[in-house]
Amino acid sequence: MGCSGVFVDFMPGLETLIPPLPNCLTKKPKIFLSFGNILWIARHSTYKARFTAAGGACLRSCGGLVIFAKKVKTEEFESTALPHFDDLYRTAIRVVGDRTEAEDLVQEAYLQAWKSFHRFEIGTNCRAWLFKILFHVIHHHRRKWFSSKLVKESDELLENVLTYEPPVPENLTDEDILAALTRVPQDFREVLLLADVQEFSYKAVAETLQIPLGTVMSRLSRGRRILRSKVANVAQSMGILKTREVGQGQ
Amino acid sequence: MEKKLCKKTQESLDAYVDNELLVETNQEVLKHLENCPACSEALQLRLRNKARLKQAVNSEVVPSNLRNRIQATIREESSIRSKQASWPRWSLAVAAALLLTLSGLGTLQLWKFARPSNESSVTAQDLTLSEQIASVMKIGIRDHIHCVIDFGYDKKTLTPEQMAQKMGPEYSGLVPLLKTRLPQGFSISVGHRCQVSGREFVHMVLKHEDQAVSVIITEKQGLSFPVNSRVSSLQVQGVALYQDRLQSLEAVGFESEKHLAFVVSSLEHQENFQIASALAPTVSGFLNKL
Numbered sequence: 001m002g003c004s005g006v007f008v009d010f011m012p013g014l015e016t017l018i019p020p021l022p023n024c025l026t027k028k029p030k031i032f033l034s035f036g037n038i039l040w041i042a043r044h045s046t047y048k049a050r051f052t053a054a055g056g057a058c059l060r061s062c063g064g065l066v067i068f069a070k071k072v073k074t075e076e077f078e079s080t081a082l083p084h085f086d087d088l089y090r091t092a093i094r095v096v097g098d099r100t101e102a103e104d105l106v107q108e109a110y111l112q113a114w115k116s117f118h119r120f121e122i123g124t125n126c127r128a129w130l131f132k133i134l135f136h137v138i139h140h141h142r143r144k145w146f147s148s149k150l151v152k153e154s155d156e157l158l159e160n161v162l163t164y165e166p167p168v169p170e171n172l173t174d175e176d177i178l179a180a181l182t183r184v185p186q187d188f189r190e191v192l193l194l195a196d197v198q199e200f201s202y203k204a205v206a207e208t209l210q211i212p213l214g215t216v217m218s219r220l221s222r223g224r225r226i227l228r229s230k231v232a233n234v235a236q237s238m239g240i241l242k243t244r245e246v247g248q249g250q
Numbered sequence: 251m252e253k254k255l256c257k258k259t260q261e262s263l264d265a266y267v268d269n270e271l272l273v274e275t276n277q278e279v280l281k282h283l284e285n286c287p288a289c290s291e292a293l294q295l296r297l298r299n300k301a302r303l304k305q306a307v308n309s310e311v312v313p314s315n316l317r318n319r320i321q322a323t324i325r326e327e328s329s330i331r332s333k334q335a336s337w338p339r340w341s342l343a344v345a346a347a348l349l350l351t352l353s354g355l356g357t358l359q360l361w362k363f364a365r366p367s368n369e370s371s372v373t374a375q376d377l378t379l380s381e382q383i384a385s386v387m388k389i390g391i392r393d394h395i396h397c398v399i400d401f402g403y404d405k406k407t408l409t410p411e412q413m414a415q416k417m418g419p420e421y422s423g424l425v426p427l428l429k430t431r432l433p434q435g436f437s438i439s440v441g442h443r444c445q446v447s448g449r450e451f452v453h454m455v456l457k458h459e460d461q462a463v464s465v466i467i468t469e470k471q472g473l474s475f476p477v478n479s480r481v482s483s484l485q486v487q488g489v490a491l492y493q494d495r496l497q498s499l500e501a502v503g504f505e506s507e508k509h510l511a512f513v514v515s516s517l518e519h520q521e522n523f524q525i526a527s528a529l530a531p532t533v534s535g536f537l538n539k540l
Contacts, residue, residue, distance in 0.1 A: 127400045177306035
């Protein structure tokens with residue numbers, strides 16, 4: 001017997017829309033989004049436990065094919081994605097530097113995540129998935145509104161900063177550190193935020209920013225040096241660190 | 251020679267701080283740091299700066315109304331989708347007809363979908379039981395996702411003292427007990443307490459190379475696996491084991507009088523089950539004595 005009727009929260013006749021896929025189901029189940037429902041089609045009934053665990057219910061099971069379906073629920077998205085809201089906002093504001101802009105970008109990132117939530121594989125890293133979407137949104141937005149000259153600094157310009165290691169005083173406030181971070185070029189700042197603040201692995205940072213692993217390592221190493229130097233500059237301007245001390249390293 | 255070593259160490263310090271060095275290089279750096287105050291000082295500076303940066307960034311106050319705004323936007327978007335879902339039935343007929351026209355094979359398949367068949371092995375009763383198991387298992391799987399997948403606890407290593415401190419006197423006795431039951435090559439790298447969706451967990455991570463297995467314990471709070479379930483239940487030394495799978499994660503669950511326990515990993519089904527079978531009697535015995 002089939003198992004229709006267990007789950008009825010669907011548009012009537014929905015299953016007749018499932019495309020015929022006799023040759024595509026030999027390896028992995030197929031996933032579709034249709035009218036606010038996720039549909040899974042698999043050849044083996046062994047997928048039953050897996051789909052049920054993911055919140056789906058069996059729509060039809062016949063001819064060796066199992067069709068599961070699930071309504072895309074806002075509650076599930078909210079409980080999976082919204083716990084990372086604070087981290088996303090704090091990252092966005094440090095990248096773009098403007099509160100209103102950061103709010104718009106985070107909102108846009110969440111909206112995009114919601115629209116593609118059916119593609120998110122439960123059991124994989126939701127936090128990393130959201131950050132990837134956020135940085136996609138940020139980069140798209142920045143490319144649209146700013147010329148690349150404004151956000152990138154050439155290697156030569158940075159060399160001066162990297163020639164010495166100034167001492168870093170300990171009695172700085174959060175505001176001082178954030179003021180110094182603002183002066184770190186965006187490419188380096190992004191890697192610092194993902195690796196040092198969000199504690200993503202190098203591999204996850206590379207995937208989030210879509211840059212090679214080697215670039216992550218070099219940007220992180222240089223980014224930290226730039227930040228140390230900017231922190232020392234801030235301290236110097238505040239009178240916390242005497243000019244003589246900064247100069248000693250040179 | 252010493253200067254060369256210092257230069258090499260300083261170049262590796264960033265990756266060392268992030269626990270991203272190869273094991274051999276990591277040991278070389280560690281060895282040098284023990285004997286070199288200058289490099290050791292440089293390491294402390296990096297660690298301090300990393301912690302300070304994190305603290306400063308996290309000091310930013312997050313606007314509470316933004317979260318509500320996002321929630322409202324998502325719900326609005328969702329209601330638009332629902333409205334789309336209630337299109338008139340004639341649109342379905344048009345779409346179905348289109349599919350049929352596009353594919354000759356489609357005729358046969360749609361006919362198959364529309365007819366219930368005896369080949370099905372899924373019954374409504376099985377579904378209800380497996381749904382019950384899945385809903386309990388989700389609790390353990392969520393904690394594994396939170397700690398191991400989202401927060402990378404599989405990359406961290408705590409000392410036995412740190413584990414004892416984090417787990418508390420009630421549960422810290424589990425670590426030495428489990429050590430005697432670990433599969434070959436595995437060691438306990440993390441033992442801590444964590445909280446996901448308001449529920450408290452005691453969580454241990456077993457590591458072997460890049461494989462990580464979570465052993466998760468939480469109080470029942472009125473939940474338990476279905477009794478006499480004929481779905482996914484096996485007895486090992488008197489302990490009933492329930493199995494489930496969520497995407498790429500394998501989970502085995504069992505219970506004591508007051509606790510639920512889970513063994514969750516990305517290992518193959520058989521491997522995860524073997525580890526769970528080896529640990530379950532010991533964990534269950536320990537929990538029953540609490």
